[in-house]
């Protein structure tokens with residue numbers, strides 16, 4: 390296959406937006422746009438925080454390459470808009486995107502499919518009328534032991550995530566998570582290793598073990614170079630690696646995902662891989678995890694971009 394041969398359609402690379410992951414999205418988008426340019430594709434970068442519908446029309450976009458992370462870019466909203474406009478797009482559809490972005494909904498589906506997840510409970514904050522007064526659902530005392538992970542239900546990049554070892558820290562961590570979402574999940578902390586598996590075209594490509602030097606794989610550890618070691622393949626035994634890939638693919642399929650995704654897992658000392666989440670629009674800078682996994686599987690960054698385009702046009 391010659392470079393640039395996956396399509397002659399004009400490709401709009403959608404990036405930016407107003408989510409808390411805007412900056413990362415722009416980094417992903419520019420890397421994808423550069424790759425498309427190198428390969429000779431007819432493409433144009435589009436920041437969705439301006440009038441996205443007008444830009445898609447003006448630039449005569451016939452395929453949308455989504456480089457969006459978080460918020461309306463990842464939760465099915467942009468996908469729905471593109472469906473209405475009749476423009477094909479990369480990655481998962483409306484329902485799979487919405488389910489994957491919502492950690493409560495996706496965990497319920499994983500449980501239905503018998504996939505291992507960390508025990509959890511969800512606390513809801515409701516706004517009372519127009520004022521700022523709020524009422525929380527009663528704070529449950531989780532029936533699983535500390536440490537706990539407190540996280541907003543629908544965020545990404547570890548934004549608003551805390552790990553607590555003592556119950557007295559719960560109110561302040563809930564408060565922090567509530568500043569990002571009206572639903573907050575308290576999850577059992579799974580000790581052990583962290584492995585992320587890349588999925589491409591309904592196959593597990595491989596995985597990477599992430600070993601942050603900080604307390605956990607938080608925003609700083611994710612985006613500051615040198616703070617995390619990335620080990621490919623993960624330092625786990627073959628059977629656990631196979632099980633991790635199998636569970637990750639099942640999680641991707643259970644939500645109905647398509648194209649590329651990255652599944653985050655924790656592996657405890659019984660070698661059980663627990664699914665944390667499926668990322669339907671994983672980071673796509675040249676140093677992001679999915680491109681690293683693809684590289685180890687023999688696909689360059691530009692090969693990965695082309696494969697994602699082919700999958701979008703097939704589905």
Ligand SMILES: Nc1ncnc2c1ncn2[C@@H]1O[C@H](COP(=O)(O)OP(=O)(O)O)[C@@H](O)[C@H]1O
Pocket residue numbers: 507538540544545546547548550576577578579580583605606607653655665666
């Ligand atoms: N149950 C858990 N046990 C151990 N670590 C966790 C757990 N949940 C989250 N973490 C840590 O927090 C990070 C972010 O959590 P994750 O659920 O993947 O949300 P995000 O969408 O913000 O990436 C994970 O990569 C992991 O390091």
Ligand SMILES: [Mg+2]
Pocket residue numbers: 546547653665666
């Ligand atoms: Mg994650």
